[in-house]
Amino acid sequence: MICLAGLYFSFMAAGAAILADTMPAWAQDDAWGWMLGTPQPTAKDPGLPGGTSFSNGSFYWSLDGFIGPVSFVCMMPVEGPARMSSCFGDTEGRDGHAHTGIDWATNHEEGRWVWTPFGGKVTSAGWNYYLGWTVVIENDEWQVILGHLCCGASGKSHTATGPTSIAVATGDLVIAGDVVGKSGTTGNSTGPHLHFEIRQCDQDGNCNVMNPNVVRLPGQDGLCAWESFGD
Numbered sequence: 001m002i003c004l005a006g007l008y009f010s011f012m013a014a015g016a017a018i019l020a021d022t023m024p025a026w027a028q029d030d031a032w033g034w035m036l037g038t039p040q041p042t043a044k045d046p047g048l049p050g051g052t053s054f055s056n057g058s059f060y061w062s063l064d065g066f067i068g069p070v071s072f073v074c075m076m077p078v079e080g081p082a083r084m085s086s087c088f089g090d091t092e093g094r095d096g097h098a099h100t101g102i103d104w105a106t107n108h109e110e111g112r113w114v115w116t117p118f119g120g121k122v123t124s125a126g127w128n129y130y131l132g133w134t135v136v137i138e139n140d141e142w143q144v145i146l147g148h149l150c151c152g153a154s155g156k157s158h159t160a161t162g163p164t165s166i167a168v169a170t171g172d173l174v175i176a177g178d179v180v181g182k183s184g185t186t187g188n189s190t191g192p193h194l195h196f197e198i199r200q201c202d203q204d205g206n207c208n209v210m211n212p213n214v215v216r217l218p219g220q221d222g223l224c225a226w227e228s229f230g231d
């Protein structure tokens with residue numbers, strides 16, 4: 001697959017949306033509606049539990065504020081063989097909304113090792129309505145989101161559809177390359193794959209989805225051509 005690149009995606013980044021696992025069910029339903037085109041609140045809502053906020057119409061995991069040792073590996077974050085099945089910004093087959101990350105399809109198999117590309121603190125490790133079993137790691141205002149992990153059935157669900165393979169817990173400190181769980185097809189997924197997403201948050205805690213190919217994550221010296229990984 002060939003990915004388009006450039007400014008086009010930076011415009012879409014602020015409008016991308018993923019549902020936070022700390023949200024109540026009604027908020028998750030609202031978030032899904034937004035993804036399908038229904039207007040949603042655009043300001044932070046301090047009334048939501050767990051510090052969850054809305055920003056620019058985007059739903060996200062709240063910033064923890066962790067800043068710690070940096071480490072980085074520029075490699076596909078899931079054990080191969082795998083092929084990149086969806087670029088950042090893809091709209092094909094997505095009801096017109098842009099893909100908020102990069103997907104690698106794991107050859108119809110589940111249970112591949114998944115690791116973090118950068119070191120930091122695990123700020124969320126649990127079930128998500130849209131991404132199924134999901135791990136979020138943060139360092140210095142950057143978040144990486146690793147979704148659709150094993151195990152369980154595909155399909156949006158407010159409750160887990162199977163046992164988790166997640167190998168880390170909220171609050172754990174990890175370094176680049178540490179295994180966080182195994183790949184699967186939980187949540188809104190049409191087949192076994194890893195969803196890899198990068199978000200950058202500002203000092204006010206507003207987070208935007210970023211194109212992984214054009215950012216420098218904690219510990220990253222040069223650009224990493226994520227779209228080039230896979231068979």
Ligand SMILES: [Zn+2]
Binds near residue numbers: 086099100103194196
């Ligand atoms: Zn994805």
